[in-house]
Amino acid sequence: MAESAGGWRLGGAMRGLFTRPTIDEGTWDDLETALIGADFGPDVTDEILDQLQEQVNRFRTTDPADLKRMLREALEERLAAFDPTLTLSDRPAVVLVVGVNGVGKTTTIGKFAQFLTSRGRSVVVGAADTFRAAAVDQLATWAERAGADVVRPQQQGQDPASVAYQTVDHATRTGTDIAIIDTAGRLQTKSGLMDELAKVRRVVEKLGPIAEVLLVLDGTTGQNGVAQAEAFIEHAGVTGLVVTKLDGSAKGGFVLRVQQQTGIPIKLIGQGEGIGDLTGFTPHVFAASLVP
Numbered sequence: 326m327a328e329s330a331g332g333w334r335l336g337g338a339m340r341g342l343f344t345r346p347t348i349d350e351g352t353w354d355d356l357e358t359a360l361i362g363a364d365f366g367p368d369v370t371d372e373i374l375d376q377l378q379e380q381v382n383r384f385r386t387t388d389p390a391d392l393k394r395m396l397r398e399a400l401e402e403r404l405a406a407f408d409p410t411l412t413l414s415d416r417p418a419v420v421l422v423v424g425v426n427g428v429g430k431t432t433t434i435g436k437f438a439q440f441l442t443s444r445g446r447s448v449v450v451g452a453a454d455t456f457r458a459a460a461v462d463q464l465a466t467w468a469e470r471a472g473a474d475v476v477r478p479q480q481q482g483q484d485p486a487s488v489a490y491q492t493v494d495h496a497t498r499t500g501t502d503i504a505i506i507d508t509a510g511r512l513q514t515k516s517g518l519m520d521e522l523a524k525v526r527r528v529v530e531k532l533g534p535i536a537e538v539l540l541v542l543d544g545t546t547g548q549n550g551v552a553q554a555e556a557f558i559e560h561a562g563v564t565g566l567v568v569t570k571l572d573g574s575a576k577g578g579f580v581l582r583v584q585q586q587t588g589i590p591i592k593l594i595g596q597g598e599g600i601g602d603l604t605g606f607t608p609h610v611f612a613a614s615l616v617p
């Protein structure tokens with residue numbers, strides 16, 4: 326599991342910002358443009374600019390290298406304001422994975438199963454998105470590659486809550502450490518989707534507590550992604566965020582923005598389509614990748 330930020334392009338917007346001989350008016354304009362361009366959003370951008378201007382004045386520095394260090398520290402402090410630790414100590418630890426279709430939910434579950442099995446944990450994956458037969462097959466293929474068991478619906482359109490129940494029941498009977506449950510993501514019927522998620526939660530909770538509800542978000546979607554997150558947070562009891570598609574993206578500011586706006590910690594980062602391309606979220610590594 327790569328913990329390094331080597332392959333990321335998150336820092337693209339920041340590169341070249343600090344090569345001026347001195348901090349001047351242009352520096353602040355360029356920094357604002359870079360932060361907006363990297364998808365920090367207007368509110369976070371203003372907060373960061375205010376903080377840095379105040380610090381630069383207080384320390385009476387005109388050295389761009391100082392500003393760069395202050396920026397990295399400011400980002401790290403904000404990123405670290407939330408606890409990214411996954412709570413997986415129950416046995417079985419039940420993890421619901423939610424999010425709209427297309428964000429990378431299936432891929433993330435495959436990668437997460439691999440993340441866990443490679444650390445010696447046993448995993449069962451439940452395909453509770455029962456309306457998309459192809460999605461069930463895709464999920465099963467990922468899970469099998471990761472060395473996880475799979476619980477599939479017996480027929481297309483089976484009640485998702487019953488598949489979720491069978492998955493946790495399987496984990497309990499076989500002593501499996503972690504049950505990861507995929508859920509539907511059809512956005513067209515938002516209230517239907519939220520009702521379905523609520524039912525899955527209710528049924529699973531009959532067998533024991535839910536350890537984590539992870540919301541998967543596409544890191545390239547900006548404010549739409551934040552709005553999507555808020556709907557799920559309101560209805561689905563989200564405990565952590567997974568941000569995908571950050572490989573090759575210059576939009577890494579989304580991570581800080583969505584965490585600050587929703588108050589929910591980022592727990593995992595997806596950075597590619599391969600089974601190993603998921604990492605835990607490490608604020609100082611991420612801050613360093615944003616300001617290389």
Ligand code: GDP
Pocket residue numbers: 425426427428429430431432433510569570571572595596597598602
């Ligand atoms: P779902 O509909 O939410 O289950 O989405 P999928 O898991 O099927 O993923 C949708 C597309 O996004 C697929 O082409 C994936 O390969 C791609 N994808 C998922 N995660 C990542 C990621 O972290 N980086 C990149 N570059 N692509 C990803």
